[in-house]
Amino acid sequence: MTLTLDDNAYAPIQQSVACVERIVEENRTTYGINTGFGLLASTRIARNDLENLQRSIVLSHAAGVGEPTDDNPVRLIMVLKINSLSRGFSGIRLEVIQALIALVNAEVYPHIPLKGSSAPPATSAAGA
Numbered sequence: 562m563t564l565t566l567d568d569n570a571y572a573p574i575q576q577s578v579a580c581v582e583r584i585v586e587e588n589r590t591t592y593g594i595n596t597g598f599g600l601l602a603s604t605r606i607a608r609n610d611l612e613n614l615q616r617s618i619v620l621s622h623a624a625g626v627g628e629p630t631d632d633n634p635v636r637l638i639m640v641l642k643i644n645s646l647s648r649g650f651s652g653i654r655l656e657v658i659q660a661l662i663a664l665v666n667a668e669v670y671p672h673i674p675l676k677g678s679s680a681p682p683a684t685s686a687a688g689a
Contacts, residue, residue: 564640564665566647566658573649574658581652585611594652625674635670 584591585608595611597604598618606614643661646653664670 564662566662570647574655577649577652578654625677627674627676630673630675632670635673636665639665
């Protein structure tokens with residue numbers, strides 16, 4: 562079975578990306594886009610640090626220990642994440658979703674340790 566993105570998904574994805582771009586362009590303070598997280602939610606992040614902020618939040622949730630999760634649950638997690646992202650509510654770029662689809666179709670799965678430190682590691686590691 563080959564995973565594909567439904568034609569109806571493209572417009573909502575592109576609209577959500579455009580929304581994030583407008584927020585950044587208009588310099589509007591928006592949680593998770595140009596602020597810190599949790600206790601740092603009221604901390605505004607400088608525009609030239611936004612890419613690093615987004616990379617850091619992904620990396621901060623990509624840690625775990627122990628044996629790897631089997632491929633079947635990892636594939637399911639990835640497919641569910643792709644489904645969620647393809648609804649167009651996350652602001653994630655189409656290229657990222659397409660890359661996740663390509664990985665699933667090539668049966669290339671992330672190593673997801675069974676134990677994590679903050680969030681369930683399987684959902685964090687597959688979330689990109």
